[in-house]
Amino acid sequence: MDRATIITSILEKRKPLAQRIQLVEGNLKTLSTALNQLEEYRNHLLKQVDEPNVIGRLEEINFSNIQLTIASELEALTKLKNRFSRDTLNIGVVGRARQGKSRLLQSLTGLSAAEIPDGDRQHCTGVRSTIHHNPQVDTYAEVWFHTERSFLDDVIAPYYEKLRLGIKPITLEEFANKPLPQLPQDIPGYAAPGAMYEHLKRYHTHLDQYHHLLRETSPRIIQKDNIREYVSQDTPDGQRILFNYLAVKEVKITCKFPNVDIGKIALVDMPGLGDTGLGDEERLIKALGKDIDFVLFVRMPKSAGDYWADVDVKLYDTARSALVDLPVNLWSFVVLNKTNAESNNGDNFKNCEDLLNTVEEKHINVEKCLIANCANDTETSQLLDTVLDYLTNNLTVLDKQYTSTCQKRLLETHQAVNAELNKAKTVFNQNLEDDSQEIEELFSDLFGDSDNGWWKDVALALQTLRTELWYLRQTPNEELYHGVLNAIKNCEQDKGILSLENALQEINNRIMISSAFRAYPDYQDELRVLISHRFLSLDENLKRTVELVKNQVVNVLKEKGRLNIISNSEGSEFFTEISQLIPERFTKLKAGFRIIADFQLSYRGLILPRIRQHLDGLTNISAMTGQSGGISEQQDKTLTVSKDTTADDIFTALEIDYNKAINTIKPAIEELLCEPNEAAHAMVEEFIDNIIRQKDIQKEWKNFLRGLRGQIWSEIFGKKERDREMRKKWMESVNQVNIINELESFNLAQ
Known part of the structure; x- marks a missing residue:
């Protein structure tokens, strides 16, 4: 095999090593992050715990030296990775x-x-x-x-650092415009600092x-x-x-x-x-x-x-x-x-x-x-041959030696982390199983059942509220009643065109512009819209009615159920917040809170249809055809318009139409005054069915409250739960580092 092929082979063998080093680099960075998080939580615990033995064990744990080692190893791995990634x-x-x-x-x-x-x-x-x-x-x-x-x-x-020249320039303009600081007289050495300073002057003098x-x-x-x-x-x-x-x-x-x-x-x-x-x-x-x-x-x-x-x-x-x-x-x-x-x-x-x-x-x-x-070309060529012969014969061995040195230190880092983790695992050495059993028994007693405890108090209080609402369900709702009175009052005080001092002149002008045939139905439309808008305010009355009843339920859950500890909100917002706190696995309980949170009464759903049917006298549109202009005229219309119709005729007809609408709307709405109370009772009864009477719902409540017992019964479980939560979170953090610190994660070999 010729030398060029051997060198190519060496370079190709390096590439997989570079990829493996990159993985180890990533693992080291992840380990550093996890150690940092564990260190932060340790510092947090030192401020929270009051047991001298625990504090002492926490103080014995030291990750700072390991973090310095990891930083050093990352630099070393970068060099090694660069070496194995090169194409030459x-x-x-x-x-x-x-x-x-x-x-x-x-x-x-x-x-x-x-x-x-x-x-x-x-x-x-x-x-x-x-x-x-x-x-x-x-x-x-x-x-x-x-x-x-x-x-x-x-x-x-x-x-600036080596020559102790003071504050370093932050911008190029600052370096260019300010004279160089003088070389300190007390700087160690003489010739070397002086030569370096002259070289810096070269950068400064010739910057332009x-x-x-x-x-x-x-x-x-x-x-x-x-x-x-x-x-x-x-x-x-x-x-x-x-x-x-x-x-x-x-x-x-x-x-x-x-x-x-x-x-x-x-x-x-x-x-x-x-x-x-x-x-x-x-x-x-x-x-x-x-x-x-x-x-x-x-x-x-x-x-x-x-x-x-x-x-x-x-x-x-x-x-x-x-x-x-x-x-x-x-x-x-x-x-x-x-x-x-x-x-x-x-x-x-x-x-x-x-x-x-x-x-x-x-x-x-x-x-x-x-x-x-x-x-001399010949001698340097022979020199290069000697170098390349040495590299082709020894570079693979050198690479292995280099890798082995890094691998040894990585193993030492792995062992150092394990040593600190072993300390961390013994910080809390209490018998968690016995403690857990004691806490669970106490919680079960507090939660209770149908005969005593939290469950009885909440169920009984909700049932009492349901009974109160049942007696009120056939009585007019005061909130809606006052809203209706206010809307009627507004209709009587402001009748649109009919309340104007110059109403006849306005109507006459309209006749002159568009004719009586157009003026009369146009004014009917305006008055119809006016009346309809006066009753829009009832939407707020209905919403307040629902929120008032929801707050009665909230008060029960806060006073008897202690849920004020986990939510200070009122009405719908309270139910929404509790619903968001309930884990998805408690499907029935979560749905019960979500349903009551979404429940509402609206003007458009409850009242608007009743009002609109009494506004037909203020329309010129046929109910059968949807058209206007006498194609299918109303049988009982107040005014039959002709070319001789005057402003007085239209004013009188409009006044009759308007008063008729108001007088028929009022009793129609009064028939609805009980419906908000009926709806409120139904809402609460459905809520009680969903969160008290459903099969297995008691189990969902108990499991949900188990996770909140340290807050709800803080005077009993507060410290125990906080300690327990600290132990749990600490061990989770320790185990997370332990998983990352697996030996395989630091193996540079393929």
Whole structure:
């Protein structure tokens, strides 16, 4: 099997692991949420319970350290998931300025200084660049810019924190318009903070030259000839006048590598590590731990003599801190950059050998330390072959080791949660079964039966009310009676056209405009509508009647049934609220409350039909045909209109029609005055049948009240029920965490 196929196979084997890691990530987040809820309830209980032993056991439970561990594990799993989700094997190239990193990348990728800037003075490359091999396309780059927010949070803010510069700028305008704070005199160190401050000044001083890019859409596709403008600090002749890179978050370059048998790999140029003049070190450390499979440390010894300096050790330690779960010595080489006599550095081969022989003395532990000319295509190709051979032979083992380390910590987290849950399960160690039996017996006595207790009191009081309403059912309803009197009074005080001082003139004007044939029926219509509207107010009287009787039932349920504890409402609203509290499984009881809540009497249903039949004298429409205008005229009409009909004739006829209607409506409605009381009695009797007399209804009441006994009989069950509810809710929360914390939920293996 060729190397490209092996690399593809390794990448494909990683994908299912990434999916499994994502599931474990989700489980960890769910566990964290459940632990947080349990912690909140524990804090609530500490304020509620008064038993010293329970308080002591609650205080012994500590989830805060576990939450910190979970947060740390989520970060570790994110790194592991990113590693296994990649479509390429990523090789990071790390080194200080002027060590040959860029020359090595040029040799490996076939790119030139135009795409991968190099220089003999300072760091020339200013942006992390990932270079992908793709033999099918011409060279191009994708540029991701910072947003204004990420620029301030991820780039500028760390400088303010590390250099102790005070309040960080919140907006780009604030960063641009305010001068930089002075570097504190008492900050530890001297050269490193000073170099970092100078780099921050570069961001600040040249903001006008790159800030527009912070609003650009990413990624931007860049052709080969323009790549340098976005990755370099210098022009080809060494002038440090390029500033676009300051707005760039990342660049991905795609090109054809000279060595075609390499498969899906990418080389990552990581400027900033090992150079105190750049303040991006922490971001690059994160990238190293998240995005890199293998590291090449590039070091070019001076030909005049060299040694492993503290800065080299610091660079190694920095990289080592990027991924603690997989020691960096297992996934890194040191490349000692060999130069010849014709180079600016001169022949340094002997110095390369010296550093090779002393690398272990400085504890710079890597898998291999190699000597290679980074500017020589043949030697760098051999170097890449060595790296790829190592990866194809060892990467699967490294992945397993990395996964195993994470798995071990996940198991420890699982066990730590279990340890706290075991404490949580013993917080309430009372004999719940005996306590429950005692409470149930007491409740049964209080609920009672037909001879005593709650059931007897409620049933008897409702029956007494029913009897009272039975005696009233044949008596006129006072509420409706007064409503009728008020409506009749309004009809007599305001008769529409008939009450106007200039009524005759108004009628005459109407005759002149539309004729007497039209004026008379039009006025009849107006008076009919007027009378009908006067009686609309009876709807409110009927509603009040029903609500008054409902409130009598409510008073019984509140005073005798103690239901005022669970609802302070009145009338229909009370029954609606109780109905909503009754669980669906108590179908008969729930329906009984819902039926009485919905019961109502209406004007349109009870009274309107009786009124309308007495308004026929105020209509010119035939009851048979529905037409007007004499096609089938009423036999007993007051006025037969002719061309000689006067305003006086119409006024007199209208007055007769109006008075006749009022005088016939009044006795018709009086016949209905008993019906509201009859309906109210029927409503209450039906309610009693539904919630007292039905088969098995007593059982539904008892089961319903069992859940409310701590409220209804608070003086007896209050504390017991509260304690019981606390225990129940606590154990439910504990069991919920226990279910989430199953070992299988944290298994990274397939």
